Amino acid sequence: METVYDWVSVLGFAGLVTLFLQRSSLEEPPDTIWHYLPPSIGAAACNYFGNEGQHAIAIGIGIATIAYVFLVLKPKLKA
Template sequence: METVYDWITVLGFAGLVTLFLQRSSLENPPDTIWHYLPPAIGAALTNYFGNEGNHIVAIAVGIASIAYVILVLKPRIKA
């Protein structure tokens, strides 16, 4: 845990795991485990590219991963 990318991707992955666990406990889960694979891979790639110094690629992959979570997984964020 040395870079900002390490912290951001771990927090994002923790949120993704929390969403998966919450939804998998439902009687009829709205999605399968495979729906969580693209953003998990996106978090890993964001961390890799960020640590390698490819900041633009890392940020682009991170934004794409967030967009996938919002558009496909559709978490309900209650304020």
């Protein structure tokens, strides 16, 4: 846990796990475990490229990962 990318990746994984556990307890879950694979890989790739010093690629992957979560998984944010 040395870089910002490490922290962001851990927070992203924690958010994905929380969303998955919350939804998997529903009678009819709106998604399957396979829907969580792309953002998990995205968080890992963002961390890898960020730690390798390729910040533009890491930020692009991070933005794409966040977009996927909001467009495909559609978490409900409470105000």
